Amino acid sequence: MRSLAFRSGLLSLVILTAFLLVWHIATEADHKTSARVTDEYATLMGGSAQTSDIPGPMAVGRTLLSKLSSPFYDNGPNDKGIGIQLAYSLARVISGFVLAAIVAIPLGFVIGMSPVMQGALNPFVQVMKPISPLAWMPLALYTLKDSSLSAIFVIFICSIWPMLLNTAHGVASVKKEWLNVARTLEVKPLRTAWGVILPAAAPTIVTGMRISMGIAWLVIVAAEMLIGGTGIGYFVWNEWNNLSIVNVIVAIFLIGVVGLCLDIVFGALLKLVSYTE
Amino acid sequence: MSAFKNPFDPNLRLHRRGCACGRHHSQAEHDAEVRGEEAVIGRLVEATVVRAMFPKDETRRNFIRAVGAGTALAAISHFFPLSAAKALAAEGGGPIEKKDLKIGFIPITCATPIIMAEPMGFYAKQGLNVTLVKTAGWAVVRDKVINKEYDASHMLSPMPIAMSLGLGSRPVAIDVAAIENINGQAITLHLKHKDKLSPSSWKGMKFGIPFDYSIHNLLLRYFLAEHGLDPDKDVELRVLPPPDMVANLRAGNIDGFLGPEPFNQRAVFEGVGFIHTLSKEIWDGHPCCAFGVAEGFAKTYPNTFGALFRAIALATHYASNKANRSTIIQAIAPANYLNQPVPVLEQVMSGRFADGLGNVKNVPDRVDFDPFPWQSMAVWILTQLKRWGYVKGDLDYRQIAENVFLATDARKRMMELGLNPPKENYRKHTIMGKEFDPAKPEEYLRSFTLRRA
Numbered sequence: 001m002r003s004l005a006f007r008s009g010l011l012s013l014v015i016l017t018a019f020l021l022v023w024h025i026a027t028e029a030d031h032k033t034s035a036r037v038t039d040e041y042a043t044l045m046g047g048s049a050q051t052s053d054i055p056g057p058m059a060v061g062r063t064l065l066s067k068l069s070s071p072f073y074d075n076g077p078n079d080k081g082i083g084i085q086l087a088y089s090l091a092r093v094i095s096g097f098v099l100a101a102i103v104a105i106p107l108g109f110v111i112g113m114s115p116v117m118q119g120a121l122n123p124f125v126q127v128m129k130p131i132s133p134l135a136w137m138p139l140a141l142y143t144l145k146d147s148s149l150s151a152i153f154v155i156f157i158c159s160i161w162p163m164l165l166n167t168a169h170g171v172a173s174v175k176k177e178w179l180n181v182a183r184t185l186e187v188k189p190l191r192t193a194w195g196v197i198l199p200a201a202a203p204t205i206v207t208g209m210r211i212s213m214g215i216a217w218l219v220i221v222a223a224e225m226l227i228g229g230t231g232i233g234y235f236v237w238n239e240w241n242n243l244s245i246v247n248v249i250v251a252i253f254l255i256g257v258v259g260l261c262l263d264i265v266f267g268a269l270l271k272l273v274s275y276t277e
Numbered sequence: 278m279s280a281f282k283n284p285f286d287p288n289l290r291l292h293r294r295g296c297a298c299g300r301h302h303s304q305a306e307h308d309a310e311v312r313g314e315e316a317v318i319g320r321l322v323e324a325t326v327v328r329a330m331f332p333k334d335e336t337r338r339n340f341i342r343a344v345g346a347g348t349a350l351a352a353i354s355h356f357f358p359l360s361a362a363k364a365l366a367a368e369g370g371g372p373i374e375k376k377d378l379k380i381g382f383i384p385i386t387c388a389t390p391i392i393m394a395e396p397m398g399f400y401a402k403q404g405l406n407v408t409l410v411k412t413a414g415w416a417v418v419r420d421k422v423i424n425k426e427y428d429a430s431h432m433l434s435p436m437p438i439a440m441s442l443g444l445g446s447r448p449v450a451i452d453v454a455a456i457e458n459i460n461g462q463a464i465t466l467h468l469k470h471k472d473k474l475s476p477s478s479w480k481g482m483k484f485g486i487p488f489d490y491s492i493h494n495l496l497l498r499y500f501l502a503e504h505g506l507d508p509d510k511d512v513e514l515r516v517l518p519p520p521d522m523v524a525n526l527r528a529g530n531i532d533g534f535l536g537p538e539p540f541n542q543r544a545v546f547e548g549v550g551f552i553h554t555l556s557k558e559i560w561d562g563h564p565c566c567a568f569g570v571a572e573g574f575a576k577t578y579p580n581t582f583g584a585l586f587r588a589i590a591l592a593t594h595y596a597s598n599k600a601n602r603s604t605i606i607q608a609i610a611p612a613n614y615l616n617q618p619v620p621v622l623e624q625v626m627s628g629r630f631a632d633g634l635g636n637v638k639n640v641p642d643r644v645d646f647d648p649f650p651w652q653s654m655a656v657w658i659l660t661q662l663k664r665w666g667y668v669k670g671d672l673d674y675r676q677i678a679e680n681v682f683l684a685t686d687a688r689k690r691m692m693e694l695g696l697n698p699p700k701e702n703y704r705k706h707t708i709m710g711k712e713f714d715p716a717k718p719e720e721y722l723r724s725f726t727l728r729r730a
Contacts, residue, residue, distance in 0.1 A: 044631035078411040079613035145424040228413035242616040
């Protein structure tokens with residue numbers, strides 16, 4: 001078992017090295033010199049060959065280090081450190097996600113426990129679920145009249161469906177025997193829900209939350225690119241506006257790392273609530 | 278600017294001589310105007326009072342020479358409350374109702390006065406605490422102005438007209454307090470088209486424009502139509518944010534664009550395109566971006582609006598002086614504002630630039646700044662919106678222009694600042710050699726064979 005982990009780890013490292021090497025060689029070979037013209041013209045062009053190419057791994061690494069060395073500086077509303085931008089995005093994601101959980105989990109319980117409710121609400125859920133979260137953005141801006149709230153609303157609306165469906169599914173598939181036992185022991189319905197159904201459905205619910213969080217983190221970048229202001233999505237947009245591919249790559253890397261961390265948290269939570277029969 | 282000259286100085290030379298911009302008597306006086314705003318306003322009040330008492334230059338000078346400036350000032354202050362008048366003028370008539378303002382901008386050089394007013398302290402001098410918010414696109418600017426998230430904002434000059442008419446959004450009346458910049462756009466083509474310098478060979482090409490209701494769209498359509506191309510049938514016009522224009526140009530998705538600076542120069546700097554025509558060559562002095570507020574702001578917060586106008590007008594005036602451009606570039610280049618390389622901005626602002634075809638060009642007024650919102654410009658925008666079918670039916674051109682472009686208001690406030698606004702709200706413009714008479718918009722419209730209305 002240990003040798004398996006060792007071998008796959010080694011392979012990962014080899015793949016990473018090969019990728020970085022190919023990236024380095026591919027971008028290095030691309031530095032072409034432009035046609036010779038007057039000196040002043042060359043100065044005005046500012047050595048465009050270097051700036052226009054895809055940056056190599058060394059340049060990205062240097063930028064990453066410099067961004068991470070001062071992550072919390074604040075030069076006014078449009079220029080903040082990458083740590084602050086990530087914190088803004090996380091705050092939006094977490095508030096939208098918590099709001100969604102407050103709505104989705106109780107509603108999922110109701111749908112899961114009552115076949116009538118399931119039949120009644122199912123058509124709505126099916127219509128709402130496939131709508132792209134960003135399609136809500138114009139409507140949210142128009143009705144909520146606040147761009148920050150709109151971003152949170154978009155996170156809310158995209159996080160709600162996986163949690164709702166998973167909760168409903170988890171609750172509906174709690175073993176009949178366990179519910180029957182509870183009924184024979186004359187346990188009150190609320191206590192049944194809390195003491196029997198919740199622990200039994202918890203792994204499915206947490207899986208739903210994990211999927212929701214993944215989607216929310218995906219969506220926040222796009223939403224912030226649309227509304228601007230703060231957040232990692234705004235950072236990407238701002239650097240794109242500057243046509244600075246190095247900074248965009250750095251941001252993509254950090255978005256990936258934060259997404260991984262969020263997933264690890266929910267993975268640990270899932271381990272905590274899972275049980276063996 | 279004789280109003281700024283010290284009326285108590287008998288030895289003042291009446292003839293103009295050297296300051297950086299040539300409009301002041303000395304460098305010191307020039308600095309006084311641009312730096313000490315209060316001093317300027319104070320000087321203006323003093324000058325007005327003293328000149329009102331001694332309308333003839335000779336009489337005043339003799340009087341002051343006889344008794345001395347200090348005595349003269351004391352004598353005048355004795356029966357005229359000079360300091361109170363100065364304070365009143367400096368405050369613009371009363372306390373500012375709303376000090377904390379949120380102003381939106383798009384990171385392009387058109388927004389220069391709005392942006393530089395923050396780092397260079399133009400807002401602070403007027404007692405305003407302004408937060409500048411960089412915004413991701415024109416549609417978002419529109420929505421945030423409608424939502425009242427922004428107290429005031431950088432807009433494209435046709436946007437307030439379109440918003441007031443309810444084009445592309447529900448109708449929301451917008452007041453244009455000032456025009457930001459004139460000129461400062463260009464048609465940029467991909468390097469692969471460097472042999473197609475004649476626009477008549479552009480059939481089938483794809484062009485980027487920043488927004489439907491933009492001067493860019495109207496100028497490009499006008500330019501193409503003048504060269505015999507139908508902008509709706511012979512070419513494809515695509516709405517793209519400016520950075521996307523450069524990227525799409527590089528990828529070959531579009532063949533060119535008419536976009537704001539610094540992105541034309543950026544395309545050259547990146548080695549992907551060349552500057553074909555400066556917008557100045559299409560219409561010299563055309564308006565590009567405007568500074569607007571939602572209707573009602575000026576009425577609800579008249580003193581705030583006044584202070585805001587003063588800050589913007591003075592910043593615009595300051596930016597129009599070429600001697601100040603390098604200071605401005607240093608102020609607006611950082612990530613907080615334009616987030617652009619300084620060499621690109623320098624070429625845009627100085628007008629000495631590489632055109633992408635190996636030539637260094639020298640066009641000093643490539644970008645310029647002039648705050649006065651000519652109502653005739655609004656009429657021209659309306660004729661073109663109607664020409665291309667964005668507006669249908671009969672238009673009361675004058676009424677709309679006067680409701681949206683607050684020229685009279687701007688003139689009054691500019692005069693209070695000692696700036697020299699034009700005397701009238703309408704004038705004739707020349708666009709690609711053709712005269713536009715704002716008194717006859719329908720005739721002008723009918724004079725085009727290529728039109729949708």
